[in-house]
Amino acid sequence: MLVIAWGLAAGFFLAAIAAVWVAGRARRGHERLRGEIVRLEEELDRILKGLILAEEAATRILAPGQLSGTVEKIAKEAVELFEVEGVCVLVKPPDGQDEPTGLCWGRVPEGMGDVERPIDPNPGDGFGSILSLPIRLHDSWLGEFRLAEAMDRPLSIREVHVARLLAQLIAIAAQYRIQRKLLERAEEDKSRFILATTHDLRAPVSTIQQLSQVMRDGYAGELSEKGRELAAKIGDRAEQLLALLSDMLDLAREGQGTGRMRDPEPVSLSEVFDAQAEAARAGCEARGITLSVARPDSPLIRLAARGDLENIIGNLFSNAVKYTPRGGKIDASLEDAPGGVVFRVRDSGIGIPKEALPRLFTEYFRASNAKEMARHGTGLGLALVQKLVRKYGGRIRVDSTEGRGSVFEVFLPPT
Amino acid sequence: MSKGKILLVDDDPDLVEAMRLVLEGNGYECVHASNGTRALEALPKEKPDVMVLDVMMDDLTEGFHVAYKIRKPEPGFEAFSKMPIIMLTAIGQRTGMKFDLTTDADYLPVEEFIEKPVQPKELLAKVEELLKRSRGGRPAL
Known part of the structure; x- marks a missing residue:
């Protein structure tokens, strides 16, 4: 009986030593790893x-x-x-x-x-x-x-x-x-x-x-x-x-x-919108295009160079007229949205081919169907519009299906 | 009997000829000066009814400088202080300019602006209107 007890005690002792040894090795390994x-x-x-x-x-x-x-x-x-x-x-x-x-x-x-x-x-x-x-x-x-x-x-x-x-x-x-x-x-x-x-x-x-x-x-x-x-x-x-x-x-x-930003003044976006819409109306009437416009009553004042805003709005209006066939429809609106003003022109025109979209705002670029429709474009209008919109911290977006029409949307933050 | 005498001031002889043909074809008499200094010299001799003045000429006589001399008037130009002046501006220049006749008429030395290229109808209409206004005895704007 005593022999068995001794045997057990010795076994436990050896096991404990082994456990300590293993634990020590593991700790050292762990330390090395941490190092x-x-x-x-x-x-x-x-x-x-x-x-x-x-x-x-x-x-x-x-x-x-x-x-x-x-x-x-x-x-x-x-x-x-x-x-x-x-x-x-x-x-x-x-x-x-x-x-x-x-x-x-x-x-x-x-x-x-x-x-x-x-x-x-x-x-x-x-x-x-x-x-x-x-x-x-x-x-x-x-x-x-x-x-x-x-x-x-x-x-x-x-x-x-x-x-x-x-x-x-x-x-x-x-x-x-x-x-x-x-x-x-x-x-x-x-x-x-x-x-x-x-x-x-x-x-x-x-x-x-x-x-x-x-x-x-x-x-x-x-x-x-x-x-x-x-x-x-x-x-x-x-x-x-x-x-x-x-x-x-x-x-x-x-x-x-050296753009005209040098001389900013308070300009009413609504006024510019009205004037450019009026200019577009003549072109629409000549080609039997229905033009509808909508804007809020407020003047929507921006601190800007008038020429810049005229360029932005005017270019998008004239593009819509240029690329909408006889009998088509153009909807333009100015909206006082949260965080800024949104100017939108929607037309039922020839639209923009998918492959042309990435290069649309590149200087001198004109989509193939645009060249067919209006021989004398410069390919500079949209490049200028984008530059100007960015100058005022705004964004321009286009959504278009070839043959169905295009929507151009300009967002201008407050000055 | 001519409908009035117009002094055309521009350094481009072809442009002057284009305006002259339109105005003479409509019964006006035209005289021409190729720069601002010559225009000022021509005034007492020619006594025009209207002046069409380019905004900037070759010898850098600024058109406005000429117009202010006449309007002020500087000695020698008293007789012309009420003569209507139409100023010709380069293309696109007007939108870049800081003044506007609808708001700044009080201190601008000219009555009208025409942006190049000059449209015959616009030129005739403005000359006729200004002549009517000045002959009606009303002070020029």
Whole structure:
């Protein structure tokens, strides 16, 4: 009996030891895992900080005018980020100068003074390892990212990887910025060119229009019937050109940011709506289109350039008239909705092909069926309308079925 | 006997000819000046009944500058301070302008605006209306 009791006691004792041992192993494993997670989190944090740094560095590459402040910040942050002794960010200005400019920051290695000050980590300055990574974009060299470590501590593989990633990110961010800048410059050039050209073209075309009208009306002597017809055609074509020039001019002005927003005044949307509806009515009557309009009694005042609102509302009215066949129907309304005003034009016209919808607001784009219906459109009206609506913080929406009609809806928030 | 003498001021000779044909064809007499300075010189000699004035001419004599000189009137132009003036503006320029005759007539130095291209009917109607108004003894607006 005693033997059995001893046996049991010994068994329990061994089992307890084993349990403690297993638990200890599990705890150690758990701790190791937790340590690994912490390290991974730190790594991730480092990469995220690297991303932010890369963005800043890219800004520096493209704005060499104000170099010292931000580069100093980048270099200082990189020292923290990599826990190294010195960091150097050298960037080549994008304007063709070959000499890179930059700034380095770090702690002077031990034995060479202990003051924290800008340094230039070069071999021979007392550093143990120096990692120099090019910031490259395609084949061009944009700059250099340099890490320097003290004599007694080599750079770790991880630090090298993160630094390489950072140098790549800087290059990508720089590429993005360079391309955006080029695009902006191209847009500006285009607007400037269009402004200058259209401005110079307007006067002679206007005179052509005027001379042809004088001829047609017989002020230069009686013309034959054919002569009158030809003079009228010259006049129509000149007028068509003038419309194109005026659209191009409006659009180029918006593109240059010299639109008429400079002189905003309180304008009644209701008044503009009435005037544009009246202008559309003449076109509707000529083509047997039924036009119905509805608006609230309030004047719906907006602080805006009158010309802008006339352009928005007028363009949508004239499109509806242009693309609605004889005998069709146009409903236009102005609504005082919560949060803003909604201007809506619904027509029973030719509609917009599905594939044309994504490009509808693109300059010079005209849908195939629009070209068939009205030969002389400029393809600029809707591009201008969208630009103007956005300028006032509004939105434009279109809903259309080819062959059935279209609804254009403009939402304008209060000023 | 002409229905009235019109001074046309514009630097584009073709545009002037277009207006001249319309006005002469309707019994008006026309004289022409190619810029603001010449227009001011022509006034005492020609004594026009109406002036059609381009807003901006080649030598940068601003049309409004000319109009203000006549309206003020500066010495020498007293006889023309009530002469009706029609101002020609470039296409699209009017919508971009900050003034409006319906609200700012008191200080604007002109009675009418015509936006280019000038429509013959509009030109004739405005000239006729202004002549009637000034000959009716009523002060110009």
